[in-house]
Amino acid sequence: MKKTISILLSLTICLIANAQIRNFEEPPKPLTRILFIFDASTSMMERWEGDQKFNKAKELMFELLDSLEIIQEQENLELALRVYGHQSPVPPPDCLDSKLEVAFGKNTIGLMRDKLNSIVPKGTTPIAYSLGQSEADFPKCDECRNIIILITDGIEMCHGDPCEVSLALQKKGVVLKPYIIGVDIKVELTDVLDCMGNYFNAGNAQEFKQAINTIVAQVTNLTTVTVNLLDTNGKPLETNAVLSFHDNLSGDIRYTYMHTMNEQGKPDTIYLDLLSTYDLKVHTIPARYKDSIRLKEGVHNVINVPAPQGVLFVDMLGDTSINSQIKCIIRNAGIPETLYVLDVDKRQKLITGLYNIEVLTMPRLYFDAVIIEQNGYNHIVIQEPGEVIINFKSPSYGTLLHEHGDILTNLYDFSPGQTHYKFRLQPGYYRIVYREKHKHKAINTGESKFRVKSSDFIIENL
Numbered sequence: 052m053k054k055t056i057s058i059l060l061s062l063t064i065c066l067i068a069n070a071q072i073r074n075f076e077e078p079p080k081p082l083t084r085i086l087f088i089f090d091a092s093t094s095m096m097e098r099w100e101g102d103q104k105f106n107k108a109k110e111l112m113f114e115l116l117d118s119l120e121i122i123q124e125q126e127n128l129e130l131a132l133r134v135y136g137h138q139s140p141v142p143p144p145d146c147l148d149s150k151l152e153v154a155f156g157k158n159t160i161g162l163m164r165d166k167l168n169s170i171v172p173k174g175t176t177p178i179a180y181s182l183g184q185s186e187a188d189f190p191k192c193d194e195c196r197n198i199i200i201l202i203t204d205g206i207e208m209c210h211g212d213p214c215e216v217s218l219a220l221q222k223k224g225v226v227l228k229p230y231i232i233g234v235d236i237k238v239e240l241t242d243v244l245d246c247m248g249n250y251f252n253a254g255n256a257q258e259f260k261q262a263i264n265t266i267v268a269q270v271t272n273l274t275t276v277t278v279n280l281l282d283t284n285g286k287p288l289e290t291n292a293v294l295s296f297h298d299n300l301s302g303d304i305r306y307t308y309m310h311t312m313n314e315q316g317k318p319d320t321i322y323l324d325l326l327s328t329y330d331l332k333v334h335t336i337p338a339r340y341k342d343s344i345r346l347k348e349g350v351h352n353v354i355n356v357p358a359p360q361g362v363l364f365v366d367m368l369g370d371t372s373i374n375s376q377i378k379c380i381i382r383n384a385g386i387p388e389t390l391y392v393l394d395v396d397k398r399q400k401l402i403t404g405l406y407n408i409e410v411l412t413m414p415r416l417y418f419d420a421v422i423i424e425q426n427g428y429n430h431i432v433i434q435e436p437g438e439v440i441i442n443f444k445s446p447s448y449g450t451l452l453h454e455h456g457d458i459l460t461n462l463y464d465f466s467p468g469q470t471h472y473k474f475r476l477q478p479g480y481y482r483i484v485y486r487e488k489h490k491h492k493a494i495n496t497g498e499s500k501f502r503v504k505s506s507d508f509i510i511e512n513l
Contacts, residue, residue: 078322080193083270084129084155085119086226087112087163088181090203090234092136095172097204099235102258104204105172108234110283111256112167112202116160122271123160131155131188132163135181136174144175146209151188178203179211184505186225196324198270199229199248199291204236204304206243214246223303227326232262268348273322274509275351280310280318280333280358283403283425287318289358293334320351333358336391336401337383359403361427365394365410369435369506373475380409384420403427410475412436412513413462414453436475437507441483443470444513447497449485454500476503485513 089112091249095105102110124129139145147182152166153159172325178201189197199220207213209309220226229248233241236252246252251262269401279287289310296306305327313319323329325346331354333339339358346352365383367374377395384405395400401423410416410433418431441451451474453460459482465472467488482500486493500512 078273080127080273081196082127082129082192083196083198084131084189084192085198085200085270086131086133086155086185086188088133088135088178088185088199088201088203089167090136090171090176090201090205091134092174092176092208093141093171093172093204094176094205095136095234099204103172104234105170107256108202108204108259109167111259113164114260115267116163118263118267120160121127122267123157126271128271129155129157130159130163132159132166133181133185133188134170135177136172138174139169140173141175144208146175146177146180146211148174149177149181149184151184154188155190176203176205176208177211178207178209178213179216180209182213182216182220182229183211186220188224189225196326197226198326199226200220200266201229201231201247202234203231203244204234206240213244217247218300221298221300224298224303227298227324228300228328230266231260232266234259261293265348269325273326274327274346274348275320276323276346277318277320277351277353278308278310278331278333279353279355280339281355283359287355289335289360290318292358294321295332295334296323296327297330297332299330300328302330323352331356335360336381336399339362339402359425360400361403361425361429362398363401363406363408363421363423363429363430363431365393365395365408365433366396367412367433367435371396378411380411382407384408388436413474414460414477414479416477434478435505436477437503437505437509439471439474439476439481439501439503439507439509439511441465441474441511442513443485443487446488447485447513448488449483449497452482452484454480454482478505479502483511483513 096103100107133151135149138150153162198385217229221228231244231247231250233252234245235254241252253259253262280289282288290312292310294308294310295304298305306323309319310321323346325348328345330342331344333356337357339356341356365379374395379393380389381391381393383390384407403423403425406421408418408421421429423429448467449465450461451463480502482498485497486495499513501511
């Protein structure tokens with residue numbers, strides 16, 4: 052009982068320390084599912100801390116379950132147990148000796164205790180196989196936090212690669228980075244287990260308890276984070292951008308937040324899970340990235356991301372409600388790929404730099420090397436178009452052309468299946484070249500020239 056109280060006291064101190072850096076209520080936590088994989092191979096019958104390793108590890112495991120049982124009453128938490136090396140005695144080694152003994156559920160701790168009390172170590176150590184089988188132990192769930200805690204006193208004995216299997220599970224998004232508690236592992240073998248996940252070397256019972264305290268705190272708590280979006284002067288003054296935190300290995304979206312300034316005018320605090328290494332995407336235009344973010348436990352984490360911005364406003368004079376249907380293609384200067392599609396008459400923040408703007412008017416307008424500066428306001432004014440109605444007296448083939456000196460640019464090809472058209476054309480000179488559908492000689496070509504001024508209303512009857 053004293054040992055249980057000691058673990059709970061350590062956990063309470065950790066929770067109090069965490070609470071001191073909170074400034075608002077934590078968001079609801081998703082269902083956390085912890086799968087324990089317990090070593091019951093023959094080596095666990097060796098002596099350790101005055102008893103068999105298996106008995107001592109089981110005793111310490113029960114203390115962990117005592118801690119989790121109290122937490123489970125307040126947290127959204129489920130536990131399960133897989134054991135290996137307990138079904139088939141050696142020799143010969145049975146490399147398939149691994150079984151889910153207690154499936155996930157709300158009240159499984161008693162079942163886990165009973166099962167461990169009934170087991171006698173007798174087999175080999177198929178760690179890679181057990182990890183691979185664990186994928187099916189977690190029922191499908193899109194929002195769950197799946198965690199593995201492996202307790203073992205040895206390394207792989209069946210020619211599998213536990214590190215490769217663990218990495219594959221993480222990349223597939225099946226589990227977060229596993230925890231491994233090595234029971235009296237030789238120092239030279241620790242690297243073999245460390246590559247599987249978060250490794251704790253328990254050379255004695257006290258180190259085992261310390262590992263338990265750390266794991267429980269990390270599994271059951273979130274940590275506070277501030278994301279500073281920095282301007283060109285390195286000040287955290289940018290805001291109102293979506294933040295998406297992705298698991299570094301699987302790419303899965305773990306969290307999304309709208310960056311916000313709090314009542315003190317500083318970037319607001321958010322909560323993140325300690326168990327992932329994150330890739331952060333700041334959804335500015337273009338996006339800003341920061342990869343491989345590792346959070347520290349027990350402190351307030353600060354993430355700085357340079358994201359200086361200015362404003363672009365493509366302002367078409369005239370009726371705003373109609374103009375907003377016109378789109379602008381924004382590209383980074385010198386890069387042909389479309390970066391963003393913007394409505395005319397909408398102010399848009401952009402990361403500072405040079406941009407090329409293509410406005411999808413008729414004809415299209417181009418603005419190259421547009422400069423966006425920190426807190427700048429680049430105002431591009433476009434003349435109000437005129438409205439042009441074109442009526443053909445009979446079905447015709449034809450083309451609407453924009454005329455600029457001796458350069459003619461194709462704007463629209465008419466179809467003989469339609470005789471009535473309506474366009475909004477930018478101020479300038481135009482001509483229509485056409486031929487009625489029922490006439491089959493080039494000499495029957497017709498032509499109409501006209502000029503459009505801002506806010507004109509023109510009817511062309513052909």
